[in-house]
Amino acid sequence: MNTAPCSTPFAARRARLCAAMQPGAVAILPTAPEVQRNSDTDYLYRHDSYFYYLTGFTEPDSVLVLVAAHGARPAQAILFCRQKNMEREIWEGFRHGPEGARAAFGFDTAFAIEELDAEMARLLADAPAAYYALGHSAALDMQMKNWLLAVRRQARAGVTAPAVAHDLLAMLDEMRLFKDDAEQATMLRAATISGVAHARAMMAARPGMFEYELEAELLHEFRRNGAQYPAYTPIVAAGANACVLHYNVNSAQTRDGDLVLIDAGCELDSYAADITRTFPVNGRFSAPQRALYELVLAAQNAALAAVRPGRKYSDIHDAATRVLAQGMLDLGLLSRDKFGSAEDAIAERAHQQFYMHGTGHWLGLDVHDAGAYRDVHAEGKPSRPLQPGMALTVEPGIYVRPAEGVPEQYWHIGIRIEDDVLVTQDGHTILSASAPKLADDIEQLMRP
CATH class of the missing domain: 3.90.230.10 (Creatinase/methionine aminopeptidase superfamily)
Known part of the structure; x- marks a missing residue:
């Protein structure tokens, strides 16, 4: 994980969480979805509090993935977010895009949200454990199921899926209780x-x-x-x-x-x-x-x-x-x-x-x-x-x-x-x- 951005409270919190995770484990934390109000109008968007606590990022359609350090491999903070799209920005406002978000918010890597499924199958491969909001979202539970199935399809090549799942929110609750x-x-x-x-x-x-x-x-x-x-x-x-x-x-x-x-x-x-x-x-x-x-x-x-x-x-x-x-x-x-x-x-x-x-x-x-x-x-x-x-x-x-x-x-x-x-x-x-x-x-x- 980059050391320079750790001067920000968000990067420092990500580092603390990674240090508390099992070595090599992967944490997945999506932000809140947009919610339709009526017809073609959405409710005023408000990001997920847990996601914001670790990222400072307020755009929808975003997912944070943390990979804890393991041996000589340092921890990683990875953001998945919407791509830059000048036409949509005319209608909806500014988007950072993956590269802009990486630079502005101190992530090690950033990808377009469309790449999430493919990258998760890679990131979860041989990870000893997964941390996410267990039972908090039916959509996330289904995504996790699909990602784990994708990893298990690689079993003949010697790839293993995480054997243990931990409740990420319980860990974050204790962190959030103490205000910096x-x-x-x-x-x-x-x-x-x-x-x-x-x-x-x-x-x-x-x-x-x-x-x-x-x-x-x-x-x-x-x-x-x-x-x-x-x-x-x-x-x-x-x-x-x-x-x-x-x-x-x-x-x-x-x-x-x-x-x-x-x-x-x-x-x-x-x-x-x-x-x-x-x-x-x-x-x-x-x-x-x-x-x-x-x-x-x-x-x-x-x-x-x-x-x-x-x-x-x-x-x-x-x-x-x-x-x-x-x-x-x-x-x-x-x-x-x-x-x-x-x-x-x-x-x-x-x-x-x-x-x-x-x-x-x-x-x-x-x-x-x-x-x-x-x-x-x-x-x-x-x-x-x-x-x-x-x-x-x-x-x-x-x-x-x-x-x-x-x-x-x-x-x-x-x-x-x-x-x-x-x-x-x-x-x-x-x-x-x-x-x-x-x-x-x-x-x-x-x-x-």
């Missing part, structure tokens, strides 16, 4: 853009606006600052809609007195931000709204205190849940006659009436990023310890629907507060600090 300096910088920028967009939506909000008008403020700020897309369909949920966790219709008209819950983040250079803020559309929290808001904020602060190296991932959720359960008792959402303590309520899962989701997830190239939440190599598979370089969200919430015994003043209030967080050597850094969060700060920002 380049990734951290991109994620900070994505979170900063997204936080400013949330502030813009707060400042624009007025009773009577439609949810989609606030969504437009977000999207404007994303694009104005260079983000390519929203990282996911934004949630802009006013009033009772905020009690629907994955609400994304974004068509209702806000009313004076509503809270608005916005869960939105941009995608910048393939990395996602994921931020939630909740604010009063008229700029002033009512007393019941503020009481619940301060409870969720206290739960988030407790959860954030658990984000540091050596603490278990599950400690984050446990810390938030204890604060929320106690607050539910204090505010009368849960009955003290029935539950003597927060621990009793949690043991009976009573808190899940108002808080039914986890307190976060990994974040990176995907909004819900790759990586296991448990230490799969330890006995009993306990929650894995946090380590520097991990990036995650911390997002407690509370959602109060009308029900018998629930004080009416809290009905239809949904609140979530979500930040993007990087685990550091001595604790954590909040990447999304640009989004206002304190109730007083929100009211000050929204003041006419």
Whole structure:
């Protein structure tokens, strides 16, 4: 494998993966296919995250093949991609072509995608093992079957096919879980853009606006600052809609007195931000709204205190849940006659009436990023310890629907507060600090 391009994070990741593979083994990783939307129109193309992680290459119809070093033979990084085609480029835009991609992205060799089948029969010949996304794609599984059949047809010449298959994605999941300096910088920028967009939506909000008008403020700020897309369909949920966790219709008209819950983040250079803020559309929290808001904020602060190296991932959720359960008792959402303590309520899962989701997830190239939440190599598979370089969200919430015994003043209030967080050597850094969060700060920002 070329040594000069290893100064790029993509080449360095390819080298790390090759070093972890069985000597002489072959890894195959295609990018995502284009998907038809209707008639002759495709959905906006987005490359595969695993493929991008190792290549930085964003064109469709591309496959990465890695061959691990074996003896005196160095490792190889090979790209298969679309050929240059000036006529198609007039209609669809620039293509690197194999030679251009090889030079620009530091591959050892590059071929036209049409040569994939013939070259794979050669590359897999006498390889001891193959690494690919086992069972992830029926199309890839069929391709692998055909390539292996082509190799086995050479058996009379003494050629052997790989005897072992390994799940490539499991290896990449562990690599992707730890963000390098380049990734951290991109994620900070994505979170900063997204936080400013949330502030813009707060400042624009007025009773009577439609949810989609606030969504437009977000999207404007994303694009104005260079983000390519929203990282996911934004949630802009006013009033009772905020009690629907994955609400994304974004068509209702806000009313004076509503809270608005916005869960939105941009995608910048393939990395996602994921931020939630909740604010009063008229700029002033009512007393019941503020009481619940301060409870969720206290739960988030407790959860954030658990984000540091050596603490278990599950400690984050446990810390938030204890604060929320106690607050539910204090505010009368849960009955003290029935539950003597927060621990009793949690043991009976009573808190899940108002808080039914986890307190976060990994974040990176995907909004819900790759990586296991448990230490799969330890006995009993306990929650894995946090380590520097991990990036995650911390997002407690509370959602109060009308029900018998629930004080009416809290009905239809949904609140979530979500930040993007990087685990550091001595604790954590909040990447999304640009989004206002304190109730007083929100009211000050929204003041006419």
